[in-house]
Amino acid sequence: MGPRLEAINEEELKKTVRKEEELRRQEEVSRAAAAAEARRQEAEREERERRRQESELAAMRERHLxxxxxxxxxTAHGQKMVKAPSPTLETLGMVNDYIVF
Structure with a gap:
């Protein structure tokens, strides 16, 4: 092999190494983006699950009430409470536009 052929092979080797490094960097960026997307989707799933559980709990509380x-x-006492008039603001403690409890 002549020096010129060795130089060409060396340049091609450098180009190949650079291409491989660039591919590795791109794969790493792609993996990082995929991991970030997976974390985002997991957070969304957890938030949906939390809201669903809160909704179920609120429905259970309302049903229980x-x-x-x-x-x-x-009951007899309950019948009296149902028939009793609704309390007014005065009976609830409304004095001079301030609620006093």
Missing amino acids: RERVAHISQ
Whole structure:
């Protein structure tokens, strides 16, 4: 091999090495982006699950409260409470536009 041929082979080798390094960098960037996207999707999934659980808990509380009110309204004391007039602002402690509890 002559010196010129060795120089050409060396240049081609350098180009090949640079291309491989660039491919590795691109793959690393791609993996990092995929990992970030996976974390974002996981966070969204957890947030949806949290909201679903809160909604279920609120529905259970509301159902329980309705059942208690229905049960209480079947008692004698509950019947009196249902028939009693609604409290006014004065009876709730409204004085001079301030609520006092």
